[in-house]
Amino acid sequence: MDIKHHFEVAWNLCLANIVPLIILTLVTMALSVVTLGILAPVAFAGYVWSLYQLLNTGREPRAQDVLSQMRLFLPLALFTFLVFIITLIGFTLLIVPGIIFSLAIGYTCFYMIPIMVDQKSGIVDAIKKSIAMMTRTNVVDHLIVFIIFTVLTAVGGSSFIGFIVLQPFATLFYLSVYKDTVN
Numbered sequence: 001m002d003i004k005h006h007f008e009v010a011w012n013l014c015l016a017n018i019v020p021l022i023i024l025t026l027v028t029m030a031l032s033v034v035t036l037g038i039l040a041p042v043a044f045a046g047y048v049w050s051l052y053q054l055l056n057t058g059r060e061p062r063a064q065d066v067l068s069q070m071r072l073f074l075p076l077a078l079f080t081f082l083v084f085i086i087t088l089i090g091f092t093l094l095i096v097p098g099i100i101f102s103l104a105i106g107y108t109c110f111y112m113i114p115i116m117v118d119q120k121s122g123i124v125d126a127i128k129k130s131i132a133m134m135t136r137t138n139v140v141d142h143l144i145v146f147i148i149f150t151v152l153t154a155v156g157g158s159s160f161i162g163f164i165v166l167q168p169f170a171t172l173f174y175l176s177v178y179k180d181t182v183n
Contacts, residue, residue, distance in 0.1 A: 001180070006173050010173035014169050023063055024050055026164060028044065028047045041072075047065070048114055048117055048171065049068055055175050055176060079123055107143070110145075111178055113126075134146075148170075
């Protein structure tokens with residue numbers, strides 16, 4: 001896997017579409033905050049869909065894309081709730097089980113949302129496909145991509161300006177790897 005190529009793809013798309021990406025990121029963030037996180041998973045799915053369209057066809061991201069994946073609301077809400085409860089139990093036990101579960105679910109379900117929006121898969125099929133992608137081929141490469149995405153998202157999340165700049169870059173990087181992996 002050519003990680004440098006994926007960085008370049010993400011960088012070039014970010015530079016060429018900086019204003020629409022910032023608007024899309026702000027709308028996604030605002031919707032997630034205003035709804036107290038209830039619409040965050042489906043807003044992220046819409047965000048991913050919009051950026052995947054940019055990557056595939058060059059279609060400029062639009063603010064209304066954030067709600068384009070409302071069909072995924074119930075499955076993503078139930079999945080998020082289940083993960084939250086299990087993680088909470090893990091953190092309550094001794095903290096370490098919560099950290100282990102969070103990392104395991106984050107890694108194995110890394111491509112779940114792109115699979116759901118790209119292939120229109122159900123949540124169970126998307127989880128199975130994501131696990132297969134992450135554990136059967138190029139495991140080290142996927143681990144490196146997971147770490148890079150997590151670090152970029154964490155660093156971006158530490159400040160408002162960092163978030164609106166790094167989140168689109170990190171997501172485009174992640175989607176470029178996804179596209180290369182499924183093709």
